[in-house]
Amino acid sequence: MTLEGKQLIGQQAVRGTRGEIQAINPSSSQGLEPVYAGGTPDDVARACELAEAAFDTYRETSLEERATFLETIAEEIEALGDALIERASDESGLPIPRIEGERGRTCGQLRLFANVVRAGEWLDVRVDPALPERAPLPRADLRQRHIALGPVAVFGASNFPLAFSVAGGDTASALAAGCPVVVKAHSAHPGTSELVGRAIQKAVARCELPEGVFSLLYDADIELGQALVADPRIKAVGFTGSRRGGQALVATAQARPEPIPVYAEMSAINPVFALPAALEARGESMAEGFVGSLNLGAGQFCTNPGLVIAVKGPALDTFVEAAGRAVRDSAGQTMLTPGIHDAYTRGVDNLANHDRTREVARGQAGEQPNQCRPGLFVTAAADFLADEALQAEVFGATSLVVECADEAEVRQVAEHLEGQLTATLQLDDADHDSARALLPILERKAGRILVNGWPTGVEVCHAMVHGGPYPATSDSRTTSVGSAAIQRFLRPVCYQNLPDDLLPEALRESNPYQLNRLVDGRREG
Amino acid sequence: MTLEGKQLIGQQAVRGTRGEIQAINPSSSQGLEPVYAGGTPDDVARACELAEAAFDTYRETSLEERATFLETIAEEIEALGDALIERASDESGLPIPRIEGERGRTCGQLRLFANVVRAGEWLDVRVDPALPERAPLPRADLRQRHIALGPVAVFGASNFPLAFSVAGGDTASALAAGCPVVVKAHSAHPGTSELVGRAIQKAVARCELPEGVFSLLYDADIELGQALVADPRIKAVGFTGSRRGGQALVATAQARPEPIPVYAEMSAINPVFALPAALEARGESMAEGFVGSLNLGAGQFCTNPGLVIAVKGPALDTFVEAAGRAVRDSAGQTMLTPGIHDAYTRGVDNLANHDRTREVARGQAGEQPNQCRPGLFVTAAADFLADEALQAEVFGATSLVVECADEAEVRQVAEHLEGQLTATLQLDDADHDSARALLPILERKAGRILVNGWPTGVEVCHAMVHGGPYPATSDSRTTSVGSAAIQRFLRPVCYQNLPDDLLPEALRESNPYQLNRLVDGRREG
Structure with a gap:
């Protein structure tokens, strides 16, 4: 695949027009081709418009469809072959074996989330059946599931050009939750970002999903990122980086007419x-x-x-x-x-x-x-x-x-x-x-x-917590690594007395997904 | 019980010194005795100091101890008898049967949370056992549980002088999570607040818990409430009231050196x-x-x-x-x-x-x-x-x-x-x-x-969501009614390779609480 130096907005490739972004090979201090350019407010608006348009369809894909999509992204990343490894190594100065390991982690993470999606624990299905005879007042039929928050803005990190970047943990968990993702690429590895972005773009097409499920934008300064967080169609933010960077995004998110959660993993001395x-x-x-x-x-x-x-x-x-x-x-x-x-x-x-x-x-x-x-x-x-x-x-x-x-x-x-x-x-x-x-x-x-271990080496698994009290993160109630990261992008909705055919499938009486459910406060099964 | 017009700071009763707070019977426009006074910054500091001192002990009470405490509060509220019903009716203008119903709901809510505590689902225990033979790298033993966030500030609401006030849903869920609570009483029903506060104070003593588990403060204006949210020892806030009030608390919480979550249930037209x-x-x-x-x-x-x-x-x-x-x-x-x-x-x-x-x-x-x-x-x-x-x-x-x-x-x-x-x-x-x-x-x-129902009438159960996107609440990811409300006051902690005797009981190999656990991503039977 030849790098075109373009942003990816839905299924389009769009050249930015603001400033110049060029990766530097830190081992040689040489600039790497091509030169990218930052996106405009119009690019942000277009990506968010597509994401919003995709949201209702994407969030209601079946567990199997969504899991297959995540697995397809992993396949497409692997299909990039050595070109991805070499480019990521050139752009980051990280040795080839480390990048190969990181690719394995990135694809493993996507496949883990595919399995998490299929298992459906994240839906947290709760059923309190109707009690029509209860005195003094009957109880209605009440059912709860979790739904996706909405389109998510993800900011790639410099230190994991694959695992915490375009198809990293934030993107994987947001897509798993049912949220379209708009990534702001890290300027340190624009080529790696384009390659991985193209892999996701292909997976979207192969799975016949609405194109707005994924977009990738570039930013020559901080304006595009700020505009992305301020866009009313964005409903949550994932970020890994500096404390100052995280705090700036939190401030923007809080200043919106509708404030939104920011999951910023910022700084720690461990x-x-x-x-x-x-x-x-x-x-x-x-x-x-x-x-x-x-x-x-x-x-x-x-x-x-x-x-x-x-x-x-x-x-x-x-x-x-x-x-x-x-x-x-x-x-x-x-x-x-x-x-x-x-x-x-x-x-x-x-x-x-x-x-x-x-x-x-x-x-x-x-x-x-x-x-x-x-x-x-x-x-x-x-x-x-x-x-x-x-x-x-x-x-x-x-x-x-x-x-x-x-x-x-x-x-x-x-x-x-x-x-x-x-x-x-x-x-x-x-x-x-x-x-x-x-x-x-x-x-x-x-x-x-x-x-009796050392803190480096963060296992991608179910019990992991890569998070912690402020200022380690902006939200101690969550993790940015491991399967629980999906919970960051969900919110509960309760359905009262809905006829079975109007209920979401996960909540229907027949339990078609065979989900583990909390019935009257007791674990079923 | 004679009302003394005092704040409750731990096991002490302390007369405020700032301004005058007097309930008015809205049916007659007559003032009700006694006249209360608002607390000082020193009162806030003392309540928070006690809450912090109580935190590590209280959050590690056994499931049974904590459940019993919640049930004891319910008993003590019921033991207040008609005095509570009459005072609450006088202070709110709400008819006696409605207040009786609300007392039932309040005590039922406490007992529901007692059962939720015992069931232990809220701990969300996850175990990923060690894989010492895994190549290329072994996996450590990783276990996760949820722990309490820390002392919580609760703001009583006017429209439910029992069920959303001193011992209401926010207090019950925070105490259930293991958080000490400092309540800012609503000035519309100071006597009801004192009565219920005394009941909780008694329950703390009867259960031999650290006194800082509960305090009750009064505020003649908004300064004490703001100081409470700004206190570094407070780690979360529960509020039900106006949009302006909720937004002011969110702003204060965000302006802290360590921002904290605010769960404000604000406004809706349903x-x-x-x-x-x-x-x-x-x-x-x-x-x-x-x-x-x-x-x-x-x-x-x-x-x-x-x-x-x-x-x-x-x-x-x-x-x-x-x-x-x-x-x-x-x-x-x-x-x-x-x-x-x-x-x-x-x-x-x-x-x-x-x-x-x-x-x-x-x-x-x-x-x-x-x-x-x-x-x-x-x-x-x-x-x-x-x-x-x-x-x-x-x-x-x-x-x-x-x-x-x-x-x-x-x-x-x-x-x-x-x-x-x-x-x-x-x-x-x-x-x-x-x-x-x-x-x-x-x-x-x-x-x-x-x-085919009407929105009034919010069932206190497991599937309920009393929440929603901004500005209905400040945090759509949660509910303020029902058992899931406990999750607002928790955060996950991961334990890597801890010897069994250093692990929290809930995570030990023998599973002494017989908790439902997610082992390697699969629900244990």
């Missing part, structure tokens, strides 16, 4: 608590695991372990020394974009120049452009507690160790943390009491709690 | 679509049912049918004439407060003086103070479409009939509507095709769709 017995028993191997997680993908994961919290003493010193050695031995890795590399460099410099931190180690300086030097710093708990700036996320392979006087101060630091995607406990048997004292705090602070 | 065959066959009896629903509780229900939409012609004329006769025969009913009566009078005057409406009938003028005169008006669809003001809610027993040229215009009016709590279809067999064409629109507009 604290790791190294508890005393574990630290004593295996500080060195823990350091190895830690730096491995820190360096993964050049530290460009939302779940990168940016903070280690422990009681100071010889065991922590051993850990810090070992981690320092591993960081010093770390080769530079190419970051996603020159902009991300610059921001990383500034963030590390801020830590290095902070008068209450000590530099433990820096990694090797890379010889290629845009390579990060990993960093490890130490500070005292009292200093950490005194300066919010030390909680700022440095997007990349840098972490800060917080030395606490005792376990009470460990808990104090935990209480002081902002909302997080994850919190990790490194513990041994003798640490269980300490863990028990920390867990209630961590549950209030994070969406996922890990023991 | 359209009724009288379809042609039904109108032809039974216009007169339909008119009777309609005016009965309109007059219920002096029209002071969120689900009052404020709009009737139909194709013009002789059948509609017959309906309008019959409804007009019934309205003219309607006696005045005492409204909840002088303020509500004044607002109602202004709202009806606006309709009456609108140059594109025609007055069909007004009800009888009451001889008591604060009595409403029901009203029925007619307008043309073109005029309705041209003026948003005709969609404004008139809180009370007034309705507007919209005459459409044809069924296409009926659908056009439906599309033009703002978000609603309910939409009703009056239909006969021959109307099913018309209904099918309307239903997709109504699903997008309303939380509950009724056939």
Whole structure:
């Protein structure tokens, strides 16, 4: 497939006219052809108009039709073959095997949602049968299902050019819920976006769905994205990116005559608590695991372990020394974009120049452009507690160790943390009491709690929570990874005394989809 | 129990110091003793401090303990006996039988949530067992449950002094979820609020729960309520009232450093679509049912049918004439407060003086103070479409009939509507095709769709949705009535590789609560 440098609006390919968007291969700093251009307010309006027109039809596709559509998208992405892998690697600087893995995850995610759609748990069907004889008043027949919210705007993320982008988790879960999707492509990988967008566009056609089910727009600045969120036909937003970016979209969504939900996954430093017995028993191997997680993908994961919290003493010193050695031995890795590399460099410099931190180690300086030097710093708990700036996320392979006087101060630091995607406990048997004292705090602070693992590596499954209290996300009640992500794009509707033939199929007396239903508050089946 | 005119902060009774709050018996315009006073910022801080201190303990009470607590509240409310009924009737002008019914509903609601807590569906337990042999990467053991959001601020509503007030649906569902509650009493029924608050306070003590699980504050203006929503320890808000009031709370909640969800049930005009065959066959009896629903509780229900939409012609004329006769025969009913009566009078005057409406009938003028005169008006669809003001809610027993040229215009009016709590279809067999064409629109507009009933009368059950798109509520993804209301106050947490003894009980391998669980995406039997 030849890249045309065009937006995809329904089944059309439309050249933008605003500004220039060109991907840069961060490994070489070379620009990649073609040059894209941003869309206009008219393009936003056209995409939203098509999405709205598609909505009532698409949301009432049968479970099987919708599941097949998701599977067809996965097939079409796979059919892109090496062209997709090479382009995504060129645009992101991420190595080929990583991109291949990410493609597997992206297609696996689409197939997971296909199965979720078929299982129909997301409909949350509830039936309270009529009680005509009840005194003093009879009860009507009441049935509930969930329906799709409406067209959804999805903002692709830079750090997962496949799995959190055009056909990523937000798109997959919104389509699974029955929502048409309008994607705003991330400018760092416009070619990858076009390729994946064309795959979805083909799947729409193959499945004979209304064309407005999917559109892909480009934005040379932030105006198109803002216009998309402000469009009255858009009913929810999915976003993964910076805190400032997420907050701007939330503000726009709230300022609408009809405010809408924004699911923004924004920032986290993912604290790791190294508890005393574990630290004593295996500080060195823990350091190895830690730096491995820190360096993964050049530290460009939302779940990168940016903070280690422990009681100071010889065991922590051993850990810090070992981690320092591993960081010093770390080769530079190419970051996603020159902009991300610059921001990383500034963030590390801020830590290095902070008068209450000590530099433990820096990694090797890379010889290629845009390579990060990993960093490890130490500070005292009292200093950490005194300066919010030390909680700022440095997007990349840098972490800060917080030395606490005792376990009470460990808990104090935990209480002081902002909302997080994850919190990790490194513990041994003798640490269980300490863990028990920390867990209630961590549950209030994070969406996922890990023991003796590392936060990078987010499994796409049913129990996953990739979410957490503000500012980790804008909405702690949800997850952006895993099958529960579908719930973000649904709302309940109750049907009172509808004749069976007017009821949605899922609610009919014959239960044609054989759905698990809550009948009079009891689980059927 | 003698009313002391005090706030309840944990187990203390604390006299407010800001302004005067005195209930007025709307039937007589007489003030009722005692005079209350509003709380201070210190009172807010103290209530929130206690709520925060209670949170970790309360949210981890066993299912049985928490269910028993809810049942104990119901018992304590019933133990208040006639004193509660009389006070609530005096403060609201609502007749004794209505208040008795509302007490039954309030206590029934608490007991329903007790059963919901015990059943544990709300935990949404998901288990994805470890796959240590999976290639290329093993899967960790991942388990999910829902936990309470944190302390919740609840704003009592005027129109249900029991069922939507201190121990109403918001409080019951928040307590069921494991959230401590700080109630801001509605100034129209401070005595009823104190009585019910004392009942909850007693139940907290009887169940030996931390005192901060419940507090009750008063507000002479809007400052305390705003301070409560702004307090960083509050994590969600429940509100039933006006659109302006709800919007003000949403704005405050969004302006916090950590924005929080606000569940505001605000305004609706609850359209009724009288379809042609039904109108032809039974216009007169339909008119009777309609005016009965309109007059219920002096029209002071969120689900009052404020709009009737139909194709013009002789059948509609017959309906309008019959409804007009019934309205003219309607006696005045005492409204909840002088303020509500004044607002109602202004709202009806606006309709009456609108140059594109025609007055069909007004009800009888009451001889008591604060009595409403029901009203029925007619307008043309073109005029309705041209003026948003005709969609404004008139809180009370007034309705507007919209005459459409044809069924296409009926659908056009439906599309033009703002978000609603309910939409009703009056239909006969021959109307099913018309209904099918309307239903997709109504699903997008309303939380509950009724056939051949009237929207007043909201069943407290599992399938109920008392919610709907903005501005009916601030969050269409939820309901404020029925067992699903508990979900508003929960968020998911994922536990990765936790040793069994560190897992919350609900997630342990032995499944001690015998919960229904989603294992590897399949419902466990």
